[in-house]
Amino acid sequence: MAINRIPFSKPASSPEQLLQKLERQGLVVDDFKRGQARNYMRFVGGYRLKGYWHHLVDPVTKNFPAGYRFEQIVSRCEFDRELRALTMAAVERLEIAVRVVMANHLSLKHSPHWFLDGNLFRQGRRQGAAELVAKIEAEVDRARDKTFVKHYFSRYSEPHLPPSWSVCECVTFGLWSRTYQLLKNPDxxxxxxRRFNVDATEVFESWIHTLTVVRNMVAHSGQLLRVTLGVAPRDYRKADIRFSDSKSFYAVATVINYLLRQIGLPLEWSEQLKALFAKYPEVHLAEIGFPIDWGNRPGWL
Structure with missing residues (x-):
């Protein structure tokens, strides 16, 4: 069905004008909070802040609920910001773990330069393997100023790339996810x-792909509150992990928690989440897909 489109004609508004507009729509801004409100409008931005309140206004009048205060928007914004920071720290821990486990296993079984062996990748996907090497070459080239890369090229003439344990410090998490997808040998x-206590390889593949997408999302300050993610981790039935909404943040958080518990390194993800939820009780957990009894569900116990 054709959509009738019109030229964009909205004028730009200053942060002060946007704040005044919100007040006309019924948002309460106390005098002693006005300076802070201006700073949020100036340095966070009215358009970004709208992501935290647009669902609250009357669809016809565009007015806020009676008595709704600017600091309530601030709480939602700060909750989301802190949730992103916690998520980034957790995914970083898992990113390093995944790439080290892959590099160690494949280097020990095949060779330190296993990624140059096209026979290790699925038949009919040689182009994928070639693209993989090309991306590694590009990432290593960008990292030429790093001490460990300089050392390799100053000492060794071949292969033309450093060994896997060096390469893994250069390339992206997305590339490791793609590498796992391309591996031919099911063993x-x-x-x-299995190093992460996941027997189903198709589940693990979907989980690390999900983590790469979420990592990029939070790295670019993407909103998590009231957002449907564009990626869905698979259920892991052996561990009784099933998601009623696999595109919710709860699904991602469960994957993170399960994998972190398998590697046994210090990062109290579930405790950090509990502390965050207690800090912002006005934010409903359902807005990020968390059930009330989330701490007692599979993947969290």
Missing amino acids: DRKAIS
Whole structure:
């Protein structure tokens, strides 16, 4: 069905004008909070802040609920910001774990330069393997100023790339996720996933792909509150992990918690979430897909 489009004609408004507009729509801004409100409008931005309140206004009048205060918007914004920071720290821990486990297993079983062996990747996907090497070459080239990369090229003539344990410090998490997807030998895939206590390789593949998408999202300050994610981790039935909404943040958080518990390194993800939820009781957990009894569900126990 054709959509009738019109030229964009909205004028730009200053932060002060936007704040005044919100007040006309019924938003309460106390005098002693006005300076803070201006700073949020100036340095966070009215358009970004709208992501935290647009669902609250009357669809016809565009007015806020009676008595709704600017600091309530601030709480929602700060909750989301702190949730992103916690998520980034947790995913970073898992990113390093995944790439080290993959590099160690494949280097020990095949060779330190296993990624140059096209036979390790699925038949019919040689182009994928070639693209993989090309991306590694590009990432290593960008990292030429790093001490460990300089050392390799100053000492060794071949292969033309450093070994896997060096390369893994250069390339992106997305590339490691793609590498796992391309691996041909099911024994290699299973050996890697089992280090994280996941027997189903298709589940592990979907989980690390999900983590790469979420990592990029939070790295670019994407909103998590009231957002449907564009990626869905698979259920892991062996561990009784099933998601009623696999595109919710709760699904991602469950994957993060399960994997963190398998590696046994210090990062109290579930406790950090509990502390965050207690700090912002006005934010409903359902807005990020968390059930009330989330701490007692599979993946969290």
